[in-house]
Amino acid sequence: MITVALDVMGADAGVGPITQGAAQLSREDVPIRILLVGDEQQITTALDAEPHEPKRLRIVHAPSFVSMTDKPAQALDDKPHCSVLAAARLVARDEAQALVSAGNTGAVILAASRTFERCRGVRRVALAAVYPTAERHGPHQDPFALMLDVGATVSCSADDLVAFAVMGSAYSRTISDIERPRVALLSNGSEPTKGTPAIVEAHERLRQLEAVEFMGNAEGLDIPRGTADVIVCEGFVGNIVLKMLEGVSEVAKDMARAAYGSKLRYKLGLGMLSKGIRKVRDMTDWKQYGGAPIVGFDRLVIKAHGRSNARAVRNALKVAAKTVERDLTREIRVGMAGPVG
Amino acid sequence: MITVALDVMGADAGVGPITQGAAQLSREDVPIRILLVGDEQQITTALDAEPHEPKRLRIVHAPSFVSMTDKPAQALDDKPHCSVLAAARLVARDEAQALVSAGNTGAVILAASRTFERCRGVRRVALAAVYPTAERHGPHQDPFALMLDVGATVSCSADDLVAFAVMGSAYSRTISDIERPRVALLSNGSEPTKGTPAIVEAHERLRQLEAVEFMGNAEGLDIPRGTADVIVCEGFVGNIVLKMLEGVSEVAKDMARAAYGSKLRYKLGLGMLSKGIRKVRDMTDWKQYGGAPIVGFDRLVIKAHGRSNARAVRNALKVAAKTVERDLTREIRVGMAGPVG
Structure with a gap:
């Protein structure tokens, strides 16, 4: 027990x-x-x-x-x-x-x-959050990926980012049964030279680290797509990204509600409507994903x-x-x- | 001419x-x-x-x-x-x-x-981008807001962020006819003490600057909501945010397509479906907003x-x-x- x-x-x-x-x-x-x-x-x-x-x-x-x-x-x-x-x-x-x-x-x-x-x-712990993605992940076909840090830090050193990659990988392997989780560094371009000095250095070191299946840099586009199993970033950026996904969810819900409206013909169409909009909305519904580990x-x-x-x-x-x-x-x-x- | x-x-x-x-x-x-x-x-x-x-x-x-x-x-x-x-x-x-x-x-x-x-x-120029929001802005009720920098810089000093605020404000006033555009600094919390040292310093200076209608920090949630007319951030973060919005749009489109599917009943429901999903999708369709100024x-x-x-x-x-x-x-x-x- x-x-x-x-x-x-x-x-x-x-x-x-x-x-x-x-x-x-x-x-x-x-x-x-x-x-x-x-x-x-x-x-x-x-x-x-x-x-x-x-x-x-x-x-x-x-x-x-x-x-x-x-x-x-x-x-x-x-x-x-x-x-x-x-x-x-x-x-x-x-x-x-x-x-x-x-x-x-x-x-x-x-x-x-x-x-x-x-x-x-x-040196520093990270708050990790599971967020919904278009791509599925691992043997259970999970419709979500892991992002860390999303708020325990503000700025991070290369050491911190490497540790986050290792811890995120361990979490994904342990909890989602993904044998070799693909880990990416969030940056403003896919090339190894893109990003802040800490990201460039972490990129270099993660490429040489056998314990982590490092796939290189991920860009903003890769977040909703879900290209990586684990996305690593400093807490300042992770916080903004996560709250933004929440905001998108909220706005999508409001818009769906406005589109349904009170008109009968929308209510009749609800069955058809619901599937599409619910999918869009669920993309960012954290309630179904439980808690965020602090690793x-x-x-x-x-x-x-x-x-x-x-x-x-x-x-x-x-x-x-x-x-x-x-x-x-x-x-x-x-x-x-x-x-x- | x-x-x-x-x-x-x-x-x-x-x-x-x-x-x-x-x-x-x-x-x-x-x-x-x-x-x-x-x-x-x-x-x-x-x-x-x-x-x-x-x-x-x-x-x-x-x-x-x-x-x-x-x-x-x-x-x-x-x-x-x-x-x-x-x-x-x-x-x-x-x-x-x-x-x-x-x-x-x-x-x-x-x-x-x-x-x-x-x-x-x-000291440094900024790439500004218009992005769609739930809230409307200015006398023309524009369904979008301005964000800068979204990619001309990586990290920025407080000086740079203050200049971006001034330039973004000028652009919004000139192009969108908003007399006193509300300008916000993107951060990981609304309190003046939140964010990187550059953001905290820029916050302090913008509060004292009469030329800019500074409303304080904006969080990730405020991006899709559109709480501010102008959001100021360093290029690294702006690039990720903008590409992420593009990715969300792409995923929403794919999901809508999957939901329509090829089933006749979905096709029949298209008229009703289209309004809600199109709104969600249009939120992030940059094509209708023309180009991004480099200011x-x-x-x-x-x-x-x-x-x-x-x-x-x-x-x-x-x-x-x-x-x-x-x-x-x-x-x-x-x-x-x-x-x-």
């Missing part, structure tokens, strides 16, 4: 959807126990409203939490017993094997930094979206359990032994 | 679409003369196949050209009489008032750099997309004429007098 510490607090819609996701999963036939870390009273109330399997859930009370608008460093200093730190400590003490949170991203990364060690050779720590951390609904939380918990089961941390350690050793 | 020097060579589909665009425009009721610069024989053949008004077109022979795969600096050194340099020289000698090219972007920028001066205070030179330069069809070329020529008519260069000079003076 795998135990996941779930920080229930600080998500956009409160404890409701987070608790619901855990409750739903507790009734499924998957060997996961969940420690619900947060305000006991709120969690109890939320659980009362949702069918669940009590044997697979345990509430761990935390008296405070970090909100979305809090400054992470200040908030963690001021609230040493907040839910995200409490959940991280459960993992550090081996009472759980992975940490999942839908709260303030900066606070999750910082709480993990203050509680866990980094894997040997990793580079010696413990497993999954960041779920702040706007996660119950389904997204359930998926994030499942991904967390899979990373434990398949020992992602070990995979990353082995991969990092190459570049540093 | 405004005269535009059109580099006919080096586009992806050869002289055909470029010449066609010029030929079509020559028959419209707009006061533009076009100098077709390139291989005389190829242009003559292309013109023979297309109705045109000979009084408004003149062929200027150039014996060579820069191809898309040529290295710009080397190619311009090796081919001093190539079409893009010849066209730029016509502008420098005042035989034309603007340069339009659908060829190798790097070569167009470099040919302009070697032939024109930069406006006072501009910062004391002469007007429009870069049309390498894959331009006749319609895109016609639109690029019209935009070029408008920049001349409304004296964009003067607007930029006046705007730049603020930050440097």
Whole structure:
């Protein structure tokens, strides 16, 4: 049985959807126990409203939490017993094997930094996100690819980018069963000379690194196409790209809604319409892809979206359990032994 | 009558679409003369196949050209009489008032750099691109916004970003009639402290600059939404964002096609389907927006997309004429007098 510490607090819609996701999963036939870390009273109330399997859930009370608008460093200093730190400590003490949170991203990364060690050779951790693509990937024909870093860093050195490539490759191999994931560096042109000095240097080194199936630079076009299994970039760029995909999704939805309108003939056409537009829309619907792993720590951390609904939380918990089961941390350690050793 | 020097060579589909665009425009009721610069024989053949008004077109022979795969600096050194340099020289000698090219972007920028001066205070020129947005802009309710730089630079200083803001603002005011265009800096968060050091410094300076209606940082989400009239970023990021929008468009088209399929019921639903999907698709169809201005030179330069069809070329020529008519260069000079003076 795998135990996941779930920080229930600080998500956009409160404890409701987070608790619901855990409750739903507790009734499924998957060997996961969940420690619900947060305000006991709120969690109890939320659980009362949702069918669940009590044997697979345990509430761990935390008296405070970090909100979305809090400054992470200040908030963690001021609230040493907040839910995200409490959940991280459960993992550090081996009472759980992975940490999942839908709260303030900066606070999750910082709480993990203050509680866990980094894997040997990793100077900076990365937030990785799965995003939908036109091309399918791996033996399960997954309609998505992995991008990292999407927000744990701003600018990165060549060392960092190489480490991200190794960690992304390990994640893709472990979680998506892709034996040799094709890894690309995001740049402003396919030639090895294109990009910032850090990208040019990382390109050169990745070409010589046997542990990574490096396919060269990817361009903006390659993101929605899904040419690579793993796209590596610095956090500043990854953040913009990911939020832009979200924005495109939002706009596509609004436009589809406007096109349906309230006219009867559009409503009649809904069956036909829906398939095409839904496909376009689903391209950027992160809810179905669960959480984003934060890679580079010696413990497993999954960041779920702040706007996660119950389904997204359930998926994030499942991904967390899979990373434990398949020992992602070990995979990353082995991969990092190459570049540093 | 405004005269535009059109580099006919080096586009992806050869002289055909470029010449066609010029030929079509020559028959419209707009006061533009076009100098077709390139291989005389190829242009003559292309013109023979297309109705045109000979009084408004003149062929200027150039014996060579820069191809898309040529290295710009080397190619311009090796081919001093190539079409893009010849066209730029016509502008420098005042035989034309603007340069339009659908060829190798790097070569167009470099040919302009070697032939024109930069406006006072501009250290680096920027390639600006119009891209489609959900929100409408300005008095004409334009469904697009401006982004710069999208590829003339890689990394930029705070000075460069401030100059881009001034130039983008001037372009938006001059071409889209937006009296005080709202300008934003693209970053990984809305707070003034977010982003690279150059962005943080530019943010601080733009807040104090009266010439620009600075609305703060824009995030990835704001790109498709179209929250700002002008988005400023360094070329590395702008290139990725723009190519990504192109890729999303491509994927949306493919998915729509797959959804229509060959089934009769989809074909019957086409009328209803088309409105929604066409809107999503058009969001990223650059062909309807003509060319991308290269701002910062004391002469007007429009870069049309390498894959331009006749319609895109016609639109690029019209935009070029408008920049001349409304004296964009003067607007930029006046705007730049603020930050440097």
